[in-house]
Amino acid sequence: MTHAPAAAGDARDHALPPARDGAIRLLLVEDDDGDALLVREHLDDAGLVVDLTWVRSLDEALERLDVDCVLLDLGLPDAMGIGALERLLDAGAPAVVVLTGLADADAGIQAVAAGAQDYLVKGEVDGGLLGRSVRYAVQRRRLEATDRELYRSLVRAEETTRLERALLPTPAVRDGGLEVLVGYRAGREGLLGGDFYDVVERADGTVLALVGDVCGHGPDEAALGATLRTAWRTLVLAGVPVQDILGLLERVLAFERARPEVFTTATMLVVAPDRTSADLYQAGHPAPILLGPPSTLLPTQRRGRALGIPVSGGWEPERLELGSSWRVLLYTDGLLEATVRGGPERLGKAGLLAVVDDALAAELARAGGGLDDEGPGGVVARVLHAVRELHGGDLVDDAAAVLLGWGA
Template sequence: MVSGVAGQGVPVVLLVEDDDGDALLVTELLVDAAIDVDLRRARSVEEAEAELARDDVECLLIDLGLPDAVGLTAVERLRALAAARADPPALVVLTGNADVDQGVRAVAAGADDYLVKGETDPALLGRSLRYALQRRHVVTQRRALFRSEVRAAETARLERALLPTPLVADEHVSVMVGYLPGRDGLLGGDFFDTVERADGTVLSVIGDVSGHGPDEAALGATLRTAWRTLVLTDTPAARILPLLERVLLTERAGPDVFVTLCMLVIEPGRTAVDVYLAGHLAPLLITGPAGGARCAPVVPSARGRALGIPVEGGWQPQRLELEGPFSVVLYTDGLVEAEVTPDAAPVLPRRGVPRLGVEGLLRVFEAELANEVTGVVERVLRRVRELHGGPLVDDAAVLSVGWTADDAVAGERSSTLADSVEWAR
C-alpha cells in the first residue's frame, strides 16, 4: 500500500506530476499493486530538484508533460542532479505518450523504465518500481564495494609510504622495524625511517601524527618523506626538526594537529648517540652481547615540545655515550597504551594495571631478549598482542637501530607489517 509517512525500510518514491487527476490515478495504481512506498509529489522539475536535495528519495516517477520541461528535458535535468549523489535514485518515466521511440530515448537519457499511463495496470507499475528499486540496490552495493576496494588499495599504498626500506650501507648496523595496524581499520599517523649519510652517520626517526584516518596517514607519509630529504641533503641534525615543523604547519589540516617525534643521530664511530625528543616517549636502550643483553629505559634530560604546538622552546640533543654492541628501541604510544588481560599480571609491575605501560613493555623486551636477540621486534609485537587479547585498538610502530661492535657479525635487518591473515586471527 501507499504510506503517507516513511517507515523503516520503506522506499521513498517521488512522483513528478502536475496533473492532479493523473497523480490520483498513480496513487490508486500503487494501492492496488500492494507495494509499500512513501509516495511524495512534486508538480514541476524545480520542485523535484528541491526534494532531491533531501537525499532520501530512492525512486523518481516522472511525467514528461511538465510546465517547466519539454520532452526529455525533465529526465535529463533530474538524472544529472541525481548523479551527483553518492547513491543516485532509480528513475521511471510514466507518460501518456505511447510513442515507442520516445520510450527508447527516455531509457537512453537515463531512465530505468518507460510506462504509458493508459496501458499501465497495477501489476505492471508495481513490477516496474520493484525492478527499478532492486537495480538501484545492486548498483549501490557495487559502488560501495568499489569504494571499499579503492580505500583498501589506498590504505595499502599509505602503509607502504609510512614503512619505507631503510637506507643503511653499514652491514654492522641492525635495523628492525615493525608495525601493527589498529583493529578499527583506520590508519594512524605513525611513521619511521632510517638513513645512513655518506660520512657514516646514521639517523633514525619515529613519529606519530595526532588523530587517525587517511588525512593523518597522508600527513605522516609527507613528513617522513620530508625528513628523509633533509637527511639526504646533509641538513645539520639540529636544523631538521625546525624545518620539519615548517612542513607540518604548511601541510596540516588544522591548527590542532600536532606531531610527537623521536630522532636518533648515531655517530660514525658508533660510540655515541644523540637523542632528540619532541613530546615523544623516550626510547629503550639495549646493551651487551647476545645472550647477556640488558634493556633499560633512557631517562630523558632534554625533552622538547611536540611539533606544531604553539609554545616557546626548541629541541636539544641528549647524548648517550656507548661502548660495545647496542640497540636503541623507538616506539609509538599505541604499544604502551595497549589494554592488557588478567593473564598479563606477571609481566606488569603491579597487579590491577589496565595498560601495558613503559614498564610492561620493558619487561616484555627483557623476557624476549633472555631467549634470543634475533627477531626480537616481531616477537615483542606478538607478545604485546597476546597480552592485549587480540588486535590493538591503536596503531603501534617499533624501530630498533643498533650496532654489532663485531666485524665478523652482521646486523639484523627485518621488517614486520602485521596485516597478514595470520596476524588477523
C-alpha cells in the same frame, strides 16, 4: 497500501511508513487521480508486493525519497519534462521509472540518458510490463550501488597502500652488520594513523632513524605523517646538517597541517659511522629503550618540545656512548597507552620494559634451542604482539617501532 496525497497546507508528518517484509517501497508522483488509480490496478495485476506512497507534485516527492523506486509523471503542476527528472535525481532519488502520457521516442531516450531506469507510456502499459519495469529498475539500481561501493573500496585500498608505502618505508641501510628491525600495528579501526618511521644511511656511514607521531587520528593525520616522513628522508639524503633537520621538518609541518593546533612528537637517533656512539634528539616523544636485560630508558635530560608547539626552545642532542654491543628501540606511545587485560591500568613505561625483557628472554631461548630466527620483525614483532595480547585485542592507537643494533 496507498496513501492519499497531502492537501495544501496539510501539516502531517511526511515520513514514509515502514515497508512490509519483502515489499518494494514505491513512490508515485502523479497529479491525475485516474492515472494514479490505474497504476495501483496495474501493480495489483502484476502481483507485485509494494508499499505505495502517492504525491501530486515534485516538491512533495523531494521530501519523500527514502524509497526503492519512484514512478514519475513528466507533466506535473510544478515541473515539466526532463527538468522534473533531473531535479529528482539531483536530490538523490533512487531508481526512477518515467511513466508519462508523452509517446515520444526521443523523450524516452533523453530520460534514460539523464538517469531514468526506464521510460513507459501510460496508454501502452499493462500490469506485467509495469511490474517487470519496477523490479528490474530496483535491481539495476541495487547493482549500481554495489558496483559503486566496490569501486570505493578499491580506491580506499589503493589509498591505504600508497599511505603504507609513504608511512612505512623499507629502511635504506647498506651496512649489513647493523641490525634494523621495524614494525607497525594499526589501531582498532584497522586504518593507518599518523605514526611513522624511517631509517636511512648516509654516504659517510652515519645512520639516522626516526619515529614520529602526528597528534589525532584520521586520514588528515595519516597524510600529514606520510608527508613528514617523506620530507625527513629527503632532508637526510640531501645532506642537511643533522642539527637542522627537526627545525626544517617543523616548517613543513606548519605549512602542511590542516589546523594550527596539530603537532607532532618525534625521536631521531643519529648513529656514528663507527657504531660506538649516537646522538639522540627528542621532540616531546617517549624516551627510547636501551635493550638489556635489564632494559632501561635512555636519558631525557635534553628532551625538547614537540614539533609545531608555539613555545621557545629547540632540540639539543644527547650524546650516547654505546660501546661495541648495543640495541636501541624507538617506538610511539600507542604501546605505552595500551590497557592491561581490559582494565583501566595503562601498560606504561615499566610495563613496556617488562614486555621487552620477556621478548629478549624468548629470543635467547630460541637461540639456545637452535631454533630458526622468528622471521621478519624479530624482537619488534614479538613486542608488538605481546602488547596486543596484554591489551586483549587491537590497540586503540597506532603503534610503530624501530630497533637498531650493533655487535649483539
